[in-house]
Amino acid sequence: MILRLAKAARWVAAYMLAFAAVCAAADGASAQANYPDHPVRVIVPFAAGGVADITIRLVAQKLGEKFGQNFVIENNPGAGGIAAARAALAGGTDGYTLTLLTNGTAISVPLFNQLPFDPLKQFVPISAIGYFPCVFMINTASPFRTLDDFLKAARAKPGTINIGTINVGSTQNLTAELFKSMAGMDVVLVPFRATPDVVVALLRNDIQMGIDFYAPFKPTLDTGKGRALATSGEHRSPELPEVPTVAEGGVQGFDVTAWNGLFAPAGTPQPIIDKLNGALRGVLADADLKERALELGIDARSSTPAELQARLQGDIAKWGQVIATAGIPKQ
Numbered sequence: 001m002i003l004r005l006a007k008a009a010r011w012v013a014a015y016m017l018a019f020a021a022v023c024a025a026a027d028g029a030s031a032q033a034n035y036p037d038h039p040v041r042v043i044v045p046f047a048a049g050g051v052a053d054i055t056i057r058l059v060a061q062k063l064g065e066k067f068g069q070n071f072v073i074e075n076n077p078g079a080g081g082i083a084a085a086r087a088a089l090a091g092g093t094d095g096y097t098l099t100l101l102t103n104g105t106a107i108s109v110p111l112f113n114q115l116p117f118d119p120l121k122q123f124v125p126i127s128a129i130g131y132f133p134c135v136f137m138i139n140t141a142s143p144f145r146t147l148d149d150f151l152k153a154a155r156a157k158p159g160t161i162n163i164g165t166i167n168v169g170s171t172q173n174l175t176a177e178l179f180k181s182m183a184g185m186d187v188v189l190v191p192f193r194a195t196p197d198v199v200v201a202l203l204r205n206d207i208q209m210g211i212d213f214y215a216p217f218k219p220t221l222d223t224g225k226g227r228a229l230a231t232s233g234e235h236r237s238p239e240l241p242e243v244p245t246v247a248e249g250g251v252q253g254f255d256v257t258a259w260n261g262l263f264a265p266a267g268t269p270q271p272i273i274d275k276l277n278g279a280l281r282g283v284l285a286d287a288d289l290k291e292r293a294l295e296l297g298i299d300a301r302s303s304t305p306a307e308l309q310a311r312l313q314g315d316i317a318k319w320g321q322v323i324a325t326a327g328i329p330k331q
Contacts, residue, residue: 051298059300085116100263124273126280127277127305137212147249158186164211168328
């Protein structure tokens, strides 16, 4: 009798465990189907007011309208995006904490001796948000009319031409390093603290070219004090369609396209990733959003998760090689 009762107790316990598992699975599926049913945090590794911050706020607003829930931007700036990544990973894997990773993340992997997070293993991609090249700007009074003119002068008088960018290790600075290497020329790369310092140096002819993104150069271009000689992407930029690419200007194969994309902590359920990706495809095709993003020099476009993952992996390899070739010390 005691044996039969023990067996019955074990059977009931097993049944209850199985029943609990089924209920948990059903609850999980229901939660994913109803996602999002409360506000979603989006951790941004930059201060408020920058191009990436403004872009993700445009996207977050449209996502909020689509889902009927707020997508709340939390700015968490810091070197290498480390603080933002930690905050995002601490938020869990239920889809209610997302983060923005960028080509700057790809640079940080080879630039830091010990980056305390692995973007390839600890995060999963949802979709790209936008793409943007660098602009190669000269003083309007410059004698260079084309990029080829610049290249010929740099090769004719090695070490006499200066190119200005913001700080060493930035996308802009590494774009200049790659340009120098691929063009086979001896120029001096001059790092500055911020873009306004680059512009001042350019207008004083302390440097003969400045390399930065479109948005911070836009006022100088609009006033006619600066002129875009080339853009760094594979294709011409939609905001400057008349300006040739660096590849068109004589450095074949040159392609630097900065990007930002939405990611979630690894382990976030695939149905949530798919739901967000589908929503972003619609949001980023919105004509009003695309126009407002283009004013910032951003080509707002979605991607598949696989495409975004491939770009992150490819850029880690690319910038690792540029950093090694330039001899930039690890941080």
